[in-house]
Amino acid sequence: MDNLRLYLATYNVGTSSPDQDLRELLSITDRKSETRPDFFALSFQEVKAQPQNMLMDTLFDDPWTFAIKELLQRDYIKLKSLRLQGLLLIVFSLRKHLLNIREIDSEYTRTGLGGMWVSILK
Numbered sequence: 001m002d003n004l005r006l007y008l009a010t011y012n013v014g015t016s017s018p019d020q021d022l023r024e025l026l027s028i029t030d031r032k033s034e035t036r037p038d039f040f041a042l043s044f045q046e047v048k049a050q051p052q053n054m055l056m057d058t059l060f061d062d063p064w065t066f067a068i069k070e071l072l073q074r075d076y077i078k079l080k081s082l083r084l085q086g087l088l089l090i091v092f093s094l095r096k097h098l099l100n101i102r103e104i105d106s107e108y109t110r111t112g113l114g115g116m117w118v119s120i121l122k
Helices: 051-059 063-075 095-100
Strands: 006-012 039-045 076-084 087-094
Touching (some): 063 087, 076 095
Parallel strands (some): 006 039
């Protein structure tokens, strides 16, 4: 079995849009193909969570996922993304691993209004 390289990152975006260059976040400035991660697991906090953003993100990729896909281009494919209010989790894989990836499963509990908003208990 080959060794796999995983790249994990978390980023508090402070409700901003992905206008900045994300190469530094992903450490892909001048990386050679043999040292690229096999998987990227990324977490973004404080992503805009207005109802219209939540609706659009169910129909299309959110702006952060789109920006990462553009940066990684055709070498990687999105395996899974999960949006819970202002939290966004995304996993990307090198295309060469797709034949070996099966039965991706995730577990989470949505609480609050329709599972989209945080519950506030008093």
